[in-house]
Amino acid sequence: MSQHVPFGETDVVDLAVIGAGINGLAIARDAAARGLRVVVVDRADVGSGTSSTSSRLIHGGLKYLERYDFTLVHESIRERHLLFRTAPHLIRDYPMLIPFYEGNTRPGALIRLGLLAFDTMALGRGRGLSRGVPVRTVARRWPTLSREGLRGAALFHDAQVPWAERLCVELLLDARRLGARVLTYTSVTGLIVESDRVAGLHTEDVRSGERGEIRAAVTVNAAGPWIDRILDGQIESRRLNGGTKGSHVVLDPFPGAPDTCIFFEAAADGRPIFVFPWQGRYMLGSTDLTYEGDLDEVVAGDAEIDYLLAETNRIFPQANLTPADVLWSVAGIRPLPYTAGVSDNAKISRGHTVLNHAPAYRGLLTVIGGKLTTHRALAEDVTDEVLRVLGKRPRPCVTRTRPFPGADTSDWPEFVRDFLRESPLDGASSRRLLQLYGVRARRVLDLAAEDPSLAEVVDKETGALAAEVVMAVCEEGAVTLADVMLRRILVGLNGDMGLSSAATCADVAVRHLGWDEGRARAEVAAYENELRRHRPRALAAAAGGGAGAGMDNDGRRP
Incomplete structure (x- = not known):
């Protein structure tokens, strides 16, 4: 049975959250920890959308330095550090080798400078200093890596969450322990719009067809790539989501496979690609494609798979990978802000914003953007805004130090x-x-x-x-x-x-x-x-x- 609960018109909660991905769950946890009455709804299971299609990295944001997004880098470093302390069973240190090749769009000297800046920003919260690796050491330690045009490398320490799904489950457990209700397999059939105010949600149990409503003082639209679908036909709003498609493939160990994550630049388009050791296998990823298709039918295409295999074969000449080697693939849509006329998807911000639809629609907030690493910070920002909308005095956030249930x-x-x-x-x-x-x-x-x-x-x-x-x-x-x-x-x-x-x-x-x-x-x-x-x-x-x-x-x- 699903956990649908009908709500009467007189039962008004402080906060209704649409979406039980990692961001929606984190918002519920933070808000409940600050004493708010919270209900979360999702038409499917927790973490079953974008949250389970990521690269499974808890990264400090090294990639964002080239866009001079120092705020996001600082936030990512802090959140990575906090997760090592609050969820040590789920997060692990993850070294990466970054090889420099002749003809790369990012010269080795530039990457070394970026690593130096990153290490400086992470001082006291890092996982170890980056270090340069000369060609002869690369040849000895990573002998299967292509040496054609190799100019050196750097070893960088980041973090991985092998089971991102469990991160979502533990947020669910903690949110419930704090008093939040999380209703899965409960679809939102519409917003309750009363004049210039959104007063909650109309709902339907996906499995039984039972209809109900959740009346709330504040409603947060945290549906990730689906935020526009929630608003469509309900309120007047510009397009908010401009998510891009990211695909990965999973393989058994292959000839020449490294025992360290390799983070390299694709020859085809200059995009950074990872070859991830993961749970005794390997994950290759990811793509970053403009996507205008059905959000419920996102599948890795043949061209994406060929791209990832070809780039891996180039960097590991012994691999000789073909589509027949792919055990399975995964694809999802990053919940990025809509950015008109962008020529390079990598330039779209990976940060998050909280849009207050007042005064046209008081009581409605929409979360735009966000990523796995910074889910806790996003939730803190959203709850701060919810308290302001409710007219309540600020209440201290406790999630910076609160352990996850598995680390209690x-x-x-x-x-x-x-x-x-x-x-x-x-x-x-x-x-x-x-x-x-x-x-x-x-x-x-x-x-x-x-x-x-x-x-x-x-x-x-x-x-x-x-x-x-x-x-x-x-x-x-x-x-x-x-x-x-x-x-x-x-x-x-x-x-x-x-x-x-x-x-x-x-x-x-x-x-x-x-x-x-x-x-x-x-x-x-x-x-x-x-x-x-x-x-x-x-x-x-x-x-x-x-x-x-x-x-x-x-x-x-x-």
Whole structure:
């Protein structure tokens, strides 16, 4: 069942948030922590849109220096530092090698100068100083990297969040713990507009069709790339979203694959590209294309995949990658501000703004922009504005120091040592639980101890347990099998995107969560259908087609 709750006309909350992506969830958490009554609605699952299609980096904003966006760099460095302290189980240090090649649009000397400026700005909050790497050292340490035209390199320290989906889940958990209500599978059918005021939302439960309304003193439109769709036909507004399409591909280790992230300039268009080591595999990304298509049908196209493979083959001559090597792909729309006449999408600001629609539409705010790294800062800014609109005195923000639920311990390193020593699982399985759940990993083991059948391994590749399926639904807000697989236990992000374990996980739901056999079959079918936008090789093989079967050559469903 979804968590739809009807609201009567007399039940007015302080804040209604549209969108349960990372920004909407962060706003709910911050606002609830400051004593506001908050409701969040989303027509799908938490983090199921743009938040799950990023490059999975918590980066200090090195790229923004070339646009002289020092404010965003400073904010990104600060937020990265805070996440290392408040979510140490989800964030990890991530070194990157930046090679300099003859003919690059960004000369090595310029990059070194930028790194020096970055290190200076990050003083006391960095992950280690950048350092130059001469050609001979590159040849010895990264021998498979192309040396044709190589002029040197630099080693830079940033951060990665391997499981961005879990970042969203933990924001959900903390927002709820603070009193916010998060209603997934609840669509917004319209704004409640009363003269010059927006007084809340008309809603419909996606699964039952039940209609309701949420009356709120302030409504925040945090729907990411969908912000214009929320406003269309409801209020008069200029175009606000100008998001660009970013695509990535995932591969098994390939000949010459590096053990360090390589951040290099594409020969085709000068765009920075990453080759990311990620959970025993590799992610290549990303593209940055103007997109005017259907926001609900965003799929990596053949040309994008060819571009990423060709640039990787150029930088790693032994790779010889072809589309057949792609396990799956992911594409999403960055929630960027609409910028007319821009010739280079990289020049569009990656910062965020909070638009107050008053005086024409009092009580309505729209969030434009934002990115994974700075979600907390965005939420602080939005809540500050909400308090001003409500006419309330400023209240201190606590999220700069508040730990995420998975890091709610006085000594994280000590917890890790104790957990690994006491866990009945093997080392790899225990470390996986820690990386996904932090201190809540003990809850998984407790469920398995209470019911030994929940100690069953449901996915051979990851070692995920049946207890995780139960916890995902009972404690983490999952509604569908896709929610469980792709955004909770994350076996849907393994080599075959969880196709080999989907039926097993659905059977756990039959035995422990009250699903019947008919629902289990329907959930597996719906899960496979949702995977099609990722063009998984395993699904294409099962269908008897080639890579990306079921898509046309632009990556769209026919």
